[in-house]
Amino acid sequence: MTLTWHLIPFSALTVPQLYAVLQLRSEVFVVEQTCPFQDIDGHDEMALHLLGYAPTGELAAYARLFGAGVAYPEASIGRVVVSPRYRRFGLGRALVHEALAAVGQQFGPQPIQIGAQQYLQVFYESFGFRQVGAGYLEDGIPHIHMVRA
Template sequence: MEFTFYCKPFEELNNFEVYHLLALRQLVFAVEQQCIYLDPDGKDLNAYHVLGYDTEGKLIACARLLHDPKWPGYASFGRIISHPNVRGKGAGRALLNFVMVQMATLFPNEPIRIGAQSYLLQYYQAVGFQRIGAEYLEDGIPHCDMVKVNSLPTAG
């Protein structure tokens, strides 16, 4: 399957992009994972947003890149998801690879810290993240913090 990714600051997103972005996040977080919380938390306004599309122009993946106030001195990303219909087809890996290039471009040489769902540890370890600290619950789902040195990926 083929995917196309874009990265834009919030103020450059159009109404349709914002609508589809929030709809995808609600599909995954509220409906699928049953995490009931106010998704528009104010952080979107100062973040960059990665939007991934399939060949038919449907939004199939997204992520939010930012400086999260809870982790001073780190760049971060979150709200990273792929649509249930494209899981197992390479969308998640393609999204993470694109996110890593964008992080190195937007936040050069800044370490990255994320709060990862625990079942995704290996997914993030594959691109150089290391677990730090103990596991904790967030919205009833086990998470752990992870960090990574931020640099452009090398061919290998």
């Protein structure tokens, strides 16, 4: 399945786009992962938002991107999520590939740091990320910091 990608600063998101983003993040990070946490964390305004739309027009994949010095000293990618309805199409790989390309285009070639759920370590290593430091718990879920040089 091929998605249509849009990279949008917060101030240019439409109300329906923002609603779809928040709905998807809540569906996966709060409900599916049974993890009550404050998803709306005050960082969205500083992010570029990568939205991947299915041919049906539904938001199928999403990530937010930051330049260096915002979330981490390095550029970063976060809130990486694929809708449960679209997971069987390998869109996680497409999303990370698109996010890495967008970081390079928007901020230039540089290291990228992520805070990854530990069970996804091998997945992110396939993109060149390597664990840095010890693991940690975030909202009760094991995470690791990873950097891609």
